[in-house]
Amino acid sequence: MKFNAMTAVAALMLAMPGAVAADPDDDNLVINGELEMTTKAPLPAHMEEANMDQIMSGWHFRSDETQALEMDDFDNPGMIFVDAGIDQWNAVEGSEGNSCATCHEDPSSMKGVRAVYPKWDEEAGEVQTVAMQINDCRENNMGAEPYGYTSGEMANMEALIALQSRGMPVDVAIDGPAQEMWEKGKEIYYTRYGQLELSCANCHEDNYGNMIRADHLSQGQINGFPTYRLKNAKLNTAHGRFKGCIRDTRAHTFDPGSDEFVALELYVASRGNGLSVEGPSVRN
Amino acid sequence: MKLSTTILAAALVAAGSAYAESAAPGDVQFDDYGAVSESLTGQPGDPDKGALVMKTKSAGNCISCHQIDALSDAAFHGNIGPSLNGVGDRWNEAEIRGIVANAKHTYPGTMMPAYYKVDGFTRPGNAFTGKAPEGALDPLLSAEQIEDVVAFLMTQKEQ
Numbered sequence: 001m002k003f004n005a006m007t008a009v010a011a012l013m014l015a016m017p018g019a020v021a022a023d024p025d026d027d028n029l030v031i032n033g034e035l036e037m038t039t040k041a042p043l044p045a046h047m048e049e050a051n052m053d054q055i056m057s058g059w060h061f062r063s064d065e066t067q068a069l070e071m072d073d074f075d076n077p078g079m080i081f082v083d084a085g086i087d088q089w090n091a092v093e094g095s096e097g098n099s100c101a102t103c104h105e106d107p108s109s110m111k112g113v114r115a116v117y118p119k120w121d122e123e124a125g126e127v128q129t130v131a132m133q134i135n136d137c138r139e140n141n142m143g144a145e146p147y148g149y150t151s152g153e154m155a156n157m158e159a160l161i162a163l164q165s166r167g168m169p170v171d172v173a174i175d176g177p178a179q180e181m182w183e184k185g186k187e188i189y190y191t192r193y194g195q196l197e198l199s200c201a202n203c204h205e206d207n208y209g210n211m212i213r214a215d216h217l218s219q220g221q222i223n224g225f226p227t228y229r230l231k232n233a234k235l236n237t238a239h240g241r242f243k244g245c246i247r248d249t250r251a252h253t254f255d256p257g258s259d260e261f262v263a264l265e266l267y268v269a270s271r272g273n274g275l276s277v278e279g280p281s282v283r284n
Numbered sequence: 285m286k287l288s289t290t291i292l293a294a295a296l297v298a299a300g301s302a303y304a305e306s307a308a309p310g311d312v313q314f315d316d317y318g319a320v321s322e323s324l325t326g327q328p329g330d331p332d333k334g335a336l337v338m339k340t341k342s343a344g345n346c347i348s349c350h351q352i353d354a355l356s357d358a359a360f361h362g363n364i365g366p367s368l369n370g371v372g373d374r375w376n377e378a379e380i381r382g383i384v385a386n387a388k389h390t391y392p393g394t395m396m397p398a399y400y401k402v403d404g405f406t407r408p409g410n411a412f413t414g415k416a417p418e419g420a421l422d423p424l425l426s427a428e429q430i431e432d433v434v435a436f437l438m439t440q441k442e443q
Binding site: 195207213 | 341345348359360362364395409411412421424
């Protein structure tokens with residue numbers, strides 16, 4: 001038999017009036033009418049064997065209405081959480097009498113950070129995520145309690161930090177001391193977990209652009225994190241998303257902040273090398 | 285074998301008579317092309333129940349990946365796998381049973397989940413909770429549900 005994708009799409013649209021075509025679109029993402037974002041980019045060199053020809057932001061896979069919410073900061077619900085992040089930035093907490101501002105002054109000092117994390121931390125001797133670095137500062141420089149890894153406070157702070165790099169290309173290093181974690185993350189990405197035996201690649205490399213029930217599959221990029229989701233009306237962290245996706249394969253998931261998810265974050269981030277940092281983005 | 289007692293009880297009530305013991309997932313015989321000639325229950329399936337299994341999210345949820353006109357009353361058919369229109373013309377019953385029970389024999393490496401398999405998984409969970417399983421796993425579909433789906437798919441003929 002010769003299955004024809006276009007026929008199926010046409011049949012689907014006949015069967016369901018109002019259904020949208022499944023391919024990613026060619027729209028351009030310009031934020032606030034001035035900041036031009038790179039939402040499609042050539043494959044990073046390490047992805048030569050991947051079953052795809054370019055990398056794309058998840059923005060291209062959303063409806064026009066959802067896309068529009070990210071094009072103007074007044075419409076982007078994620079910006080409310082950035083404001084909360086600014087309050088947290090300036091709040092003195094913990095035994096040392098410090099706030100983030102004590103050491104880092106204005107949040108604009110964080111420009112460039114989101115683009116290169118996760119990255120190898122020489123002093124700690126490990127690959128660190130932005131969330132790990134935030135909690136490192138809270139515990140060791142402020143004498144404050146760490147934020148929960150996927151908590152609202154963590155998401156707010158990550159959104160504030162991501163915003164400072166908005167529009168800069170993702171550029172995480174995968175060689176040198178980070179390479180071992182990167183290899184581990186790659187292995188996780190291609191492992192078929194759970195009773196449904198599905199890997200990240202099954203959905204986000206082999207089937208991006210296709211529909212899985214009502215969901216339009218994207219490439220599962222994390223350049224837009226943290227992400228405001230209309231579905232749960234909050235900011236979502238990358239590890240929260242990883243957990244949800246693995247859970248959906250009927251698997252025993254890894255924990256947010258675990259070595260496995262740090263490795264996976266490094267690997268997935270590197271699949272987006274060249275896309276603009278987009279956080280806080282809007283998805284459904 | 286690991287059919288849950290509720291499923292068995294339901295099957296007994298529905299059928300009004302005792303089924304012969306169904307084949308356990310590990311005992312199903314696939315031929316070299318992935319076909320399974322024997323009914324898993326020893327009985328014919330019910331096509332109407334099979335249609336329901338295919339469109340119910342908590343059961344087969346087959347339409348999450350497959351489009352099929354006969355189930356167009358259920359919204360949102362995916363397009364990961366081929367359309368199942370006319371599938372009864374392309375495959376015989378044994379072949380369809382093999383694909384539904386464990387498509388990985390017919391299509392090595394396929395994305396389609398194995399519906400009648402209980403071991404050999406990497407980090408299987410307790411359904412969709414994200415937690416570790418509490419005991420032995422049940423197959424995604426019972427032997428009876430698989431036979432119902434096979435019976436339904438055999439009605440899908442265009443010629």
